[in-house]
Amino acid sequence: MIAPVNALETGHLNKAFGKLVVADDISLALPQGARHALIGPNGAGKTTLINLMTGVLPPDSGQVRLDGKEITGLESDVRVKRGLVRTFQINTLFPKLTPLESVLMAVLEREGISGQWIAPLAARRDAIDEAFGLLTQLGLGDDATRPTHDLAYGQQRLLEIALALATKPKVLLLDEPAAGVPKSESAALFEAIAALPTDISVLFIEHDMNLVFTFASRITVLVQGRILTEGSPDEIAHDPQVREVYLGGADHG
Amino acid sequence: MDPHLWLKRKGRISPYEVAFWPIVLVLPFWLFPTYLSLSSQIAITALFCISLDLILGYAGIISLGHAAFFGIGAYAAGLLSAHGWGEPLSGLAFAAVVAAFAGWIVSFMIVRVQHLALLMITLGLGFLLVELANSLGSFTGGADGLQGIDTWKLLGVWKFSFWGKTAYAYSLAVLFILFLVCRRIVRSPFGLTLEAIRENPDRTTALGAPNRAHLQKIFTLSAGIAGIAGALLAQTTETVSLESLGFQRSAEIAIMLILGGTGRLYGAILGAIIFMVARDQLAGMNPQYWYFWIGLLLMIVVLFMPRGILGGLERLAAFGRRR
Numbered sequence: 001m002i003a004p005v006n007a008l009e010t011g012h013l014n015k016a017f018g019k020l021v022v023a024d025d026i027s028l029a030l031p032q033g034a035r036h037a038l039i040g041p042n043g044a045g046k047t048t049l050i051n052l053m054t055g056v057l058p059p060d061s062g063q064v065r066l067d068g069k070e071i072t073g074l075e076s077d078v079r080v081k082r083g084l085v086r087t088f089q090i091n092t093l094f095p096k097l098t099p100l101e102s103v104l105m106a107v108l109e110r111e112g113i114s115g116q117w118i119a120p121l122a123a124r125r126d127a128i129d130e131a132f133g134l135l136t137q138l139g140l141g142d143d144a145t146r147p148t149h150d151l152a153y154g155q156q157r158l159l160e161i162a163l164a165l166a167t168k169p170k171v172l173l174l175d176e177p178a179a180g181v182p183k184s185e186s187a188a189l190f191e192a193i194a195a196l197p198t199d200i201s202v203l204f205i206e207h208d209m210n211l212v213f214t215f216a217s218r219i220t221v222l223v224q225g226r227i228l229t230e231g232s233p234d235e236i237a238h239d240p241q242v243r244e245v246y247l248g249g250a251d252h253g
Numbered sequence: 254m255d256p257h258l259w260l261k262r263k264g265r266i267s268p269y270e271v272a273f274w275p276i277v278l279v280l281p282f283w284l285f286p287t288y289l290s291l292s293s294q295i296a297i298t299a300l301f302c303i304s305l306d307l308i309l310g311y312a313g314i315i316s317l318g319h320a321a322f323f324g325i326g327a328y329a330a331g332l333l334s335a336h337g338w339g340e341p342l343s344g345l346a347f348a349a350v351v352a353a354f355a356g357w358i359v360s361f362m363i364v365r366v367q368h369l370a371l372l373m374i375t376l377g378l379g380f381l382l383v384e385l386a387n388s389l390g391s392f393t394g395g396a397d398g399l400q401g402i403d404t405w406k407l408l409g410v411w412k413f414s415f416w417g418k419t420a421y422a423y424s425l426a427v428l429f430i431l432f433l434v435c436r437r438i439v440r441s442p443f444g445l446t447l448e449a450i451r452e453n454p455d456r457t458t459a460l461g462a463p464n465r466a467h468l469q470k471i472f473t474l475s476a477g478i479a480g481i482a483g484a485l486l487a488q489t490t491e492t493v494s495l496e497s498l499g500f501q502r503s504a505e506i507a508i509m510l511i512l513g514g515t516g517r518l519y520g521a522i523l524g525a526i527i528f529m530v531a532r533d534q535l536a537g538m539n540p541q542y543w544y545f546w547i548g549l550l551l552m553i554v555v556l557f558m559p560r561g562i563l564g565g566l567e568r569l570a571a572f573g574r575r576r
């Protein structure tokens with residue numbers, strides 16, 4: 001039997017900023033439909049790993065494979081077109097545009113009509129419906145036509161996700177989607193992520209262990225640029241090494 | 254909120270717009286018949302200013318050398334005419350193609366740099382072209398300017414006369430048509446994409462947009478339009494000087510755009526009108542102090558109306574509506 005192809009896979013990725021090693025021989029596999037958490041202390045290199053996967057940073061060595069095909073040398077935007085999409089830990093939005101315009105832009109780019117300038121924007125009715133539908137689905141429908149910089153922080157976090165979804169990703173990399181969102185709202189945000197169709201494979205970074213154990217089916221622990229261990233939530237919760245380095249001995253089992 | 258309605262409303266032609274063209278641009282035709290040469294210069298400058306707005310206001314590319322393309326267009330049309338083909342419309346088309354081609358070549362460099370490097374490259378480009386045109390004196394006329402331009406009758410009917418009626422109508426018509434084209438562009442999917450790139454290029458990349466290709470496209474288009482403006486000047490004044498390429502023109506056009514307000518097209522037109530009329534009036538009174546006043550005006554606008562005069566007027570109108 002042939003092993004099923006992983007949605008996303010890294011092979012021996014290495015990256016150093018000067019003397020600081022931030023990715024040390026990272027080999028990580030994300031099977032189709034995964035709900036995979038990447039955890040680790042601040043500065044462990046989690047965001048850097050997403051940057052390496054998406055081509056924002058070039059690795060010193062190693063490969064990235066999407067759906068079994070090597071993508072290591074490809075530009076970021078080309079990787080996105082192939083279905084590898086991320087969100088940002090720090091809001092990376094279009095402050096003066098409205099959520100409607102922002103998501104619409106993403107839809108138009110995906111549809112390959114972003115360079116078209118003969119017909120006006122308003123003529124793209126299907127794209128507009130899709131963008132607005134997505135915003136409504138994430139609870140941003142009422143604020144879709146306000147400038148993004150006027151939105152509440154939590155709404156901006158939702159827009160981060162809406163933008164990524166508008167590209168119709170195959171693999172979604174979420175960098176602390178609930179960062180800065182009040183605890184009362186972060187669960188709802190993760191419910192939205194959990195409700196994503198299973199043909200989207202998700203890797204998410206998250207510091208809140210309750211959320212991680214609730215929503216991840218597998219967990220990778222990253223410490224100082226190295227994979228400390230990987231396992232099911234149960235295994236990670238009871239791993240003495242993890243407890244010592246990361247959980248500080250707190251009881252999460 | 255219906256998203257379709259909202260987008261349509263945003264793109265629709267407002268009553269202000271309908272009023273703007275006849276009042277601001279056609280009126281001088283009757284009011285100041287002796288001022289027509291200034292009026293056509295304003296129309297030409299407004300077109301040039303719009304070309305800068307496309308890259309600066311919409312796509313966020315700062316340039317201190319955009320006169321390079323204006324000048325290339327002027328020399329292209331001028332040389333074509335001086336060598337025996339003075340038909341104005343084909344001259345415009347020729348200038349547009351030459352300037353757009355130059356813009357396309359330069360765009361490969363432009364989209365790879367940002368901030369200070371971008372300023373220096375565009376600045377350097379302007380200097381380079383002035384020197385080039387100067388040293389090719391036998392071809393371009395050098396510091397004396399290009400002579401021997403003869404613009405044929407417009408559409409074989411209207412002669413470009415001393416009083417400049419044809420020149421003004423011609424410049425205004427070209428401005429109006431290209432304005433409509435630019436208005437289309439900025440309200441299209443492409444225009445939205447450019448604004449998104451201006452707002453956050455990292456995010457557009459993360460959404461799959463090939464930023465550089467998009468920016469190269471608008472830069473090429475903008476250079477072509479700047480070239481048409483330059484060609485209009487060459488055809489209507491029947492001369493081209495080195496200044497058409499120079500830094501002063503590049504800087505002035507940026508000042509006009511910032512005065513009028515970036516990213517709204519009308520700001521470019523308004524800025525050109527205010528700047529050119531003020532220069533005409535103030536320089537008439539006291540030539541030395543002209544830059545004093547424009548400097549003061551620029552500082553006041555930047556400090557108190559960060560979105561330009563038109564942006565300030567919009568805020569005033571919104572304020573008035575709320576009361």
Ligand SMILES: Nc1ncnc2c1ncn2[C@@H]1O[C@H](COP(=O)(O)OP(=O)(O)OP(=O)(O)O)[C@@H](O)[C@H]1O
Pocket residue numbers: 017020022040041042043044045046047048049089
């Ligand atoms: N472009 C860069 N140049 C130099 N050092 C960098 C760069 N980006 C990140 N670093 C450093 O690399 C280390 C890993 O950073 P990274 O952002 O990947 O951590 P993280 O695991 O995402 O942390 P956090 O939980 O705080 O988000 C940090 O020490 C950071 O200061």
Ligand SMILES: [Mg+2]
Pocket residue numbers: 046047048089175
């Ligand atoms: Mg991080």
